Structures are given as C-alpha cells and as structure tokens.
Amino acid sequence: MRSMSLSVSPAHSTASASGSTSPAPPPLSPGRVAAEEAAAQNPFLDAFFAVDKDRSESITPDELAAYMTSSSQFEANFGEKWMKLFDENDDGAITLDEYCNVLGLNPKQARIYRLNQLKAECLRSNRLPEDVTVIASSMGLEMQVDLTEIFRDAQRRGKDEKDVAGRLKQKLDGQFGKLWHVVMVTGQYWASYSHEPGLSFFFKIGRHIVMCWKTPGV
Structure with missing residues (x-):
C-alpha cells in the first residue's frame, strides 16, 4: 500500500504529494507503437470520430460546419447531407448509435476501435488528450x-454527478477488480489516502476533478 497526501486548487490544477509512487513506465518502443497502429483502419468510423472532437458520441450541425471549414474538399451541402442521412430521429444531432445503425456497424465494436486508436495516439505522443490535466498519478x-x-462514458450515461461517480466505480471494480474508490469535486480539496502500488489517478476534465484509487478487496 502507498500513502499519499495532497491538496489541489482547481484554478491551477497543480498538486504536491508526499510518499512514494511507482516509477513512470518507460516510453513505448517504436515496434509496439507500430503494432498498436497496425489495427485495421475503418474510414467510416474515422470520419465520425474526426468530426466528434469532444468525444461526446454526438455530432451537431455546428461541429459539421467547423469540420468543413478545416478543408476545401467538402461540398457546400455536405453537412446537410450528413444530417439527412444519419439523424434518424430528427433531433438535430447524429449519435454514434444512429451512425452505426445506418452503416450496419456494431456500436460496441466502434467504441473499442476508438479506444484502441486513442491509446495508440497517446502512447505515440506519450501524453493524454489535451483536455485532460493530470494532477497526480x-x-x-x-x-x-x-x-x-x-x-x-459515465458522464454520457449518468443522470447526475452522483450517478456518474457510481457508474465509474462500478466499471472500475468490474474491469480492474475490487476495491476502487471514486471522488468527484468541482472545488478546492485536500486528500490523504492509501492505495495499491500503481493504482491511483487524480485528473481534471472540464470542471470536474476526479480522484480514483484502489485498495485491496475484502
């Protein structure tokens, strides 16, 4: 078990920590990066994810317009065609499920594909996406x-912040084994905690600071 103590102000998203942590993993070898990127490409999914830059799994007309301005190769009615083709319920947004349904793709496999592509990109650049601030890990x-x-994913599915935290813990317990602890805050906080080696991560996305750490299950 590792013991940690830290304080954080969301305005600065910095932290000081005492105690020992596991050393950072060595950079990924070029061979493994190539292997990660060798996964079969899917141009249809790549197109959706290129427009869905905030990874909300929902594309709006504004996002389509912004994407169109990035290149001169699109026809003037490109966005209108996409909305007509993929917005099955006419609610003004194209969800990943709708997009996959029209193209006969599996949404679950699409999410796995995106995660694998994201991992390959992060491992290649040795950093997380720009909207993620690491506080302590x-x-x-x-x-x-x-x-x-x-x-x-918990944010997309959760009814409120309590539900999001519960979904996050449930998923972590199921995927990585018990016993995970999850705390979400939007203001300044202080924390003192113990965790299994290599299994703590505090980060900030948007206005939320998320604290996750694992202790041995009983």
Whole structure:
C-alpha cells in the first residue's frame, strides 16, 4: 500500500504529494507503437470520430460546419447531407448509435476501435488528450487512457454527478477488480489516502476533478 497526501486548487490544477509512487513506465518502443497502429483502419468510423472532437458520441450541425471549414474538399451541402442521412430521429444531432445503425456497424465494436486508436495516439505522443490535466498519478499511461474514457462514458450515461461517480466505480471494480474508490469535486480539496502500488489517478476534465484509487478487496 502507498500513502499519499495532497491538496489541489482547481484554478491551477497543480498538486504536491508526499510518499512514494511507482516509477513512470518507460516510453513505448517504436515496434509496439507500430503494432498498436497496425489495427485495421475503418474510414467510416474515422470520419465520425474526426468530426466528434469532444468525444461526446454526438455530432451537431455546428461541429459539421467547423469540420468543413478545416478543408476545401467538402461540398457546400455536405453537412446537410450528413444530417439527412444519419439523424434518424430528427433531433438535430447524429449519435454514434444512429451512425452505426445506418452503416450496419456494431456500436460496441466502434467504441473499442476508438479506444484502441486513442491509446495508440497517446502512447505515440506519450501524453493524454489535451483536455485532460493530470494532477497526480502512479499508474501507466495506457491505464490512464482507460480511466479517462470510462469517466467520459459515465458522464454520457449518468443522470447526475452522483450517478456518474457510481457508474465509474462500478466499471472500475468490474474491469480492474475490487476495491476502487471514486471522488468527484468541482472545488478546492485536500486528500490523504492509501492505495495499491500503481493504482491511483487524480485528473481534471472540464470542471470536474476526479480522484480514483484502489485498495485491496475484502
């Protein structure tokens, strides 16, 4: 078990910590990076994810318009065609489920594909996506990617912040074994905690600071 103590102000997203943590993992070898990126490409999914930059699994007309301005190769009515083709319930947004349904793709496999692509990108650059601020961590980069994406999924599905935290803990317990602890805050906080080596991660996405750590199950 590792013992940690830290305080954080969300305005600065910095932390000081005492205690020992697991050393950072060595950089990924070029051979493994190539292997990660060798996964079969899917141009249809790549197109959706290129537009869905905030990874909300929902594309709005504004996002389509912003994507169109990034290149001169699109027809003027490109966005209108996409909305007409993929917005099955006419609610003004194209969800990943709708997109996959029209193209005969499996949404679950699409999410796995995106996660694998994101991991390859993060491992290649040796950093998390730009909207993630690491406050304190003792775990490897690949697992950090897993946790941040599990949190994003919990945000999409959760009814409120309590539900999001519960979903995040449930998923972590199921995927990585018990016993995970999850705390979400939006203001300044102080924390003192113990965790299994290599299994703690505090990060900030948007206005939320998320604290996750694992202790032995009983």
